[in-house]
Amino acid sequence: MPMKLTKFAFASLAILFLVAPLIAILPLAFTSSVILTYPIPSWSLRWFEELFTADAWRRAIVNSLIIGSGTTLLATVLGVAASLGLRNRLIFFRGTMRTLFLLPMVVPAVVLGVGLQVLLAGFGLTNSYAGVIIAHTVVAVPFVVVSVTGALAGIDERVELAAQSLGASPTTVFRRVTLPLAMPGVLSGAVLAFATSLDEVVLTLFVAGPNQRTLARQMFSSLRENISPAIAAAAFLFIAMTLLIGLVVVLSRSFLAKRR
Amino acid sequence: MAEFIRFDRITKFYGSLCVVENLELDIAKGEFVSLLGPSGSGKTTLLMMLAGFEQPTSGDILLDGTAINAVPTHKRDMGVVFQNYALFPHMSVGENIAFPLQMRGMGRAEIAERVARALDMVQLSAFAERRPSQLSGGQQQRVALSRALVFEPRVVLMDEPLGALDKQLREQMQLDIRDLHRRLGLTIVFVTHDQSEALTMSDRVAVFNKGKIEQIGTPRQVYDEPATRFVAEFIGETNLVEGVVEAVQGEEASVRLTSGAHIVSAVSGTVATGQTVYLSIRPERVDLTEIRGGARNCLETEVTDSVYQGDHLRVQLHNAAHPLIAKLGRRSREFPPGTKVFAGFSASDCRVIAP
Numbered sequence: 001m002p003m004k005l006t007k008f009a010f011a012s013l014a015i016l017f018l019v020a021p022l023i024a025i026l027p028l029a030f031t032s033s034v035i036l037t038y039p040i041p042s043w044s045l046r047w048f049e050e051l052f053t054a055d056a057w058r059r060a061i062v063n064s065l066i067i068g069s070g071t072t073l074l075a076t077v078l079g080v081a082a083s084l085g086l087r088n089r090l091i092f093f094r095g096t097m098r099t100l101f102l103l104p105m106v107v108p109a110v111v112l113g114v115g116l117q118v119l120l121a122g123f124g125l126t127n128s129y130a131g132v133i134i135a136h137t138v139v140a141v142p143f144v145v146v147s148v149t150g151a152l153a154g155i156d157e158r159v160e161l162a163a164q165s166l167g168a169s170p171t172t173v174f175r176r177v178t179l180p181l182a183m184p185g186v187l188s189g190a191v192l193a194f195a196t197s198l199d200e201v202v203l204t205l206f207v208a209g210p211n212q213r214t215l216a217r218q219m220f221s222s223l224r225e226n227i228s229p230a231i232a233a234a235a236f237l238f239i240a241m242t243l244l245i246g247l248v249v250v251l252s253r254s255f256l257a258k259r260r
Numbered sequence: 261m262a263e264f265i266r267f268d269r270i271t272k273f274y275g276s277l278c279v280v281e282n283l284e285l286d287i288a289k290g291e292f293v294s295l296l297g298p299s300g301s302g303k304t305t306l307l308m309m310l311a312g313f314e315q316p317t318s319g320d321i322l323l324d325g326t327a328i329n330a331v332p333t334h335k336r337d338m339g340v341v342f343q344n345y346a347l348f349p350h351m352s353v354g355e356n357i358a359f360p361l362q363m364r365g366m367g368r369a370e371i372a373e374r375v376a377r378a379l380d381m382v383q384l385s386a387f388a389e390r391r392p393s394q395l396s397g398g399q400q401q402r403v404a405l406s407r408a409l410v411f412e413p414r415v416v417l418m419d420e421p422l423g424a425l426d427k428q429l430r431e432q433m434q435l436d437i438r439d440l441h442r443r444l445g446l447t448i449v450f451v452t453h454d455q456s457e458a459l460t461m462s463d464r465v466a467v468f469n470k471g472k473i474e475q476i477g478t479p480r481q482v483y484d485e486p487a488t489r490f491v492a493e494f495i496g497e498t499n500l501v502e503g504v505v506e507a508v509q510g511e512e513a514s515v516r517l518t519s520g521a522h523i524v525s526a527v528s529g530t531v532a533t534g535q536t537v538y539l540s541i542r543p544e545r546v547d548l549t550e551i552r553g554g555a556r557n558c559l560e561t562e563v564t565d566s567v568y569q570g571d572h573l574r575v576q577l578h579n580a581a582h583p584l585i586a587k588l589g590r591r592s593r594e595f596p597p598g599t600k601v602f603a604g605f606s607a608s609d610c611r612v613i614a615p
């Protein structure tokens with residue numbers, strides 16, 4: 001019994017440790033004060049208003065959505081293609097190739113940032129949406145690859161062979177059999193890619209111009225310029241968006257599973 | 261017999277492992293041929309090459325006279341039934357069966373009609389809307405079968421399709437498939453490691469061993485006239501007795517056993533006088549009598565054990581040099597251990613096999 005209690009206490013502490021930053025910042029989103037500190041004098045939604053009316057914040061939200069969507073699309077397409085390639089038995093050094101795809105997860109973002117800036121400058125893509133989307137895609141692809149290779153590994157290859165023997169060309173097999181069966185993995189990958197883009201600051205600092213300020217980037221700079229509770233409101237928005245996406249994934253996965 | 265499918269000196273290597281070796285096999289249109297052999301003997305590999313999933317390392321596969329090595333699977337027009345059925349888990353039973361018809365660009369109305377007919381044929385009309393995972397193994401098997409037949413393929417390939425079913429269902433499906441084969445005039449290549457399944461269903465059986473065909477013939481031929489020791493032992497149970505050929509006259513040979521006894525036996529291949537050979541004697545062809553009977557061959561033996569097995573009595577015998585097994589009909593009298601008996605069998609129930 002005391003053992004059980006200790007375990008419970010320990011787990012609670014660990015969770016508290018993880019969510020403490022959220023607990024600290026979220027209530028401040030609803031303060032009426034102009035400074036980002038406790039105590040909260042009275043409750044108000046003025047900082048959300050600020051978020052959606054102030055030009056800088058509004059543009060940041062729109063930019064995040066544009067860049068997030070672009071990254072999701074590009075990373076998902078590339079990630080799915082890479083995962084399909086990695087599945088091929090004939091590829092040499094399959095393990096090494098797979099590790100290469102996952103490299104952006106462990107390489108320090110600063111290093112990637114410098115490299116990308118040099119590279120994008122070479123193609124004249126700095127200070128452009130395309131440039132930021134490409135940069136975000138580099139760090140988002142590994143998530144898609146991990147998620148989609150997992151899903152593909154769960155597909156019985158004989159089902160695809162059966163489709164071929166029934167008259168389906170390779171592209172038809174992909175469209176009618178492989179992709180639908182891997183869909184849960186593709187969806188998770190896409191969501192992770194979007195979340196990665198939403199959250200990305202370091203690469204954005206290196207490659208984005210003033211016109212491509214994302215929400216995360218805007219929060220970062222306004223922290224240094226004027227610490228207003230708009231940051232807390234933005235954080236709230238952030239978390240709400242993430243939870244919403246998570247919910248969509250969970251629901252669509254269980255929907256797909258039910259159709260199985 | 262005009263061949264429809266022809267394997268022309270097919271060899272297949274996986275790395276340095278030779279899985280199929282210089283194999284020749286002709287299959288006629290409308291024929292049911294079983295590939296029978298132990299696990300790992302290359303049956304599946306041969307079937308996969310016919311379906312186009314694998315390429316032969318050398319040799320040609322001909323269909324109706326033309327080499328199809330370069331034809332991709334989806335253009336070969338062959339229905340394949342896999343052991344685990346390989347149904348599309350994300351489609352309903354009806355959609356599974358409609359798939360090959362959609363691939364052939366058939367109209368909606370015709371597809372619906374054909375799917376209904378196909379489902380009816382396997383008594384699954386009530387299950388069209390279900391997912392494969394909601395069906396029993398036997399039902400999934402029937403869906404896989406009707407999916408492979410609905411588009412009237414030129415050849416139907418089956419890789420141990422009944423392996424996962426229980427005995428009773430398996431025997432029912434064997435008869436059902438044989439019936440379908442006869443009714444629809446299908447050309448079927450059927451892989452199995454179960455000899456009774458191969459004997460039950462096939463027009464001809466090809467016995468595989470280590471990537472080679474040891475013998476091909478009708479079920480009766482491979483059972484009654486095994487060409488090699490492997491075939492004799494793999495199909496059914498047999499007594500193998502060593503001996504030396506003393507004389508050959510036409511279809512018969514006279515063989516002296518190590519015990520000194522003389523046996524007259526049928527010969528399928530070519531054997532020479534003085535050669536050491538094996539005799540294959542099927543246990544159910546052996547008769548036991550207490551006085552020397554009228555059989556052509558008669559061995560003096562002693563019963564060492566006898567076991568009642570319901571449909572037959574299994575008697576173990578010992579004769580100076582070699583043990584022998586006899587299976588007697590259920591009406592046979594008992595033979596207690598120690599009884600001295602004569603084991604008799606005719607010359608045609610005994611086969612000389614060159615080692």
Ligand SMILES: Nc1ncnc2c1ncn2[C@@H]1O[C@H](COP(=O)(O)OP(=O)(O)O)[C@@H](O)[C@H]1O
Binds near residue numbers: 301303
């Ligand atoms: N894709 C493959 N790669 C390497 N070896 C294989 C492959 N497929 C089969 N083999 C080998 O080939 C041999 C024959 O296999 P298979 O044709 O499946 O035999 P069977 O169907 O008669 O049991 C086995 O030794 C097996 O391990």
Ligand SMILES: [Mg+2]
Binds near residue numbers: 300304305
């Ligand atoms: Mg096999």
